[in-house]
Amino acid sequence: MKTFCGRANPTTGSMEWLEEGEDYDYHQEIARSRYADMLHDKDRNVKYYQGIRAAVSRVKERGEKAIVLDIGTGTGLLSMMAASAGADFCYAIEVFKPMANAAVKIVEKNGFSDKIKVINKHSTEVTVGPDGDMQCRANILVTELFDTELIGEGALPTYEHAHKYLVQEGCEAVPHRATVYVQLVESKRMWSWKKLFPVHVEAEDGEKILVPPSEMENCPGVPSVCDIQLNQMPLSDFTTLSDVVAMFSVDFSRPVQSASTYYRVQLESVKSGKAQIVLSWWDIDMDPSGMINCTMAPYWVKPTSALQWRDHWMQCVYFLPNEEPVLQGEKLYLTACRDEYSVWYNLQKAREGENKADEEEHKADVRVESPVCRCRAHLLWNRARFGQLNDQNRTRQYVKSLRKVLKTDSVCLCISDGSLLPVLAHYLGAKQPSRIDLYHPHELWQALFKANHLEDKIKIIEVHPELLKSSHLEDKEISVLVGEPFFTTSLLPWHNLYFWYARTAVSTHLASNVTVLPQSASLHMMIVEFQDLWRIRSPCGICEGFDVQTMDDMIKDSLNFRESREAEPHPLWEYPCKSLSDPREVLTFDFTKTVPQHCLSTEGSVKLLRKGKSHGAVLWMEYHLAADVSISTGLMQMSNEKGNCEWNPHCKQAVYFFSSVIESEILSDPTAVTYAINFDTKTGEIAMDFKL
16 A cells, blocks of 8 residues: 655755655654664663563462563563563563564564464553453563653553553562652753853944843743753763752552652752752662662763663753752752653752641642743754754854844845844844744744844744745845754754755845855765764674564664665764764855756765774764854864764764774775765755765
């Protein structure tokens, strides 16, 4: 069966209808899955195996048959661990059909078909009884249903249902319990992911300051967690204001409640500062005694233990609704509220001389409703976008460039989503800049303009560039066309080339001597060795003694589902790598001209200058604002000796993983990687091919 899938092309802006086979979504899901990462997580696998062996032993010691229920079996790995540990029978539940099919093959290949039944259903649809999916209730519950936030993938309702209908009372559970830990910190860097800071602009008539409206200042934001590789956050970027404390625990061997609730702990601040952020992570005890423990704690919490790198479980950053000044030694109450799928936090100060009755009164103040964004900004700007808008250094580059091109009579049009460029242009002398902004509601801009007395100074044009009419511009020609460029729909670095297509669409409205800023863009590339990110695309083969090659083949097939492999977006500040080649400019895009009809192609080769494993190529864009001013969305700087890279923290870079890895030694004749890159101007897509 064929399906027509509609999608807005992020680069050209056009709506496209593509004919896809019914397995298209499956391939997308599998190709971008984290199964390989989980199978490479040695710490997780070893601890699960130890916990499963111990649970089977405890059941056998009681003289019972060991019947295992494995919810979310994936490859069937945990069920095979249970079967090889002596379990009498395992029911392995997997809702994702291609995965369930793979699990059947893997179980068969490893010789466990008589001990493991794979059930392709959601666990809430599984039936128990003589004619059911399961003959009887299980007495060992094994699951791996966790995400970085612990409960975001629906672990609580799944456990709640399993205890009611699928497992015996007093069953063994692996993991046995999970505990969520928190630490209160101050961090200008992380706080800049939630708030818009005042923007300072040096204008001819003195300094101008753009301030956020009160609606934005007082907005609690959204409850969605910010999950990051906290191990890449240097200690210099935050100040700890409390010790690490256990916030709450869930015992998986007993009935679990998924209904909304809250937990509260008392903290004492260890330093004076501004409480802004709650950092959080969890650990799981695989056994009741807590001897087999798997933790997500970041490097400063357990500095002596070796850290296991993983990408399927990271750490959480939560933003408090408002910044709270605290004094060293001050007593504080931190409240974690949760619903079935998410957690959010509130901080209150303990009142002087407070007793138990007061504490109960405090509890009555707790509101369990999830925070709702009232200012709209948190619904439109993601964390990285807030960080980008708050980057004063970046803003200075735009101010410097705009100052060179703007005159008092300039007719200025900005094409970028949620951009402050029109405000900067106004402060620098443009009479009434206009903006085309399709994704940002009037209310957001009206509040921002009102707070800064700019109500009648900037005009918002709510039409697609190709529908722009002279009347929108009061019959004036555009003398300065600007863009960051930034568009909400962009995933890969070159998707922001939509600016070029928009510039082409409005070309009849441009003055003959128009200034376009940026004047051009270039695509850059570098060959790298990743410290750890390679694991997410690396075949596993044998995992804890079990053959999972079927899964490797399945991922490989899905990655090759389109004839050409694709690049994928990753924020590389979280994923250290070293460069094995020099950075290379591979394509340029001239915004002073319209998009050409013909494709832009390049081919060549780059020499590998350092020892290492060539895991893939990283690609990024640079925008040339003026003769001497450029903005990079990728590489910021590189230390030449070791090749360590510093990446733009507000953008995702494109990573193209090579299908085979080459190890290069320094030779008198260095190894080279040849490349061919093609930008199809009709589709706005970039196809690439690399040969080692």
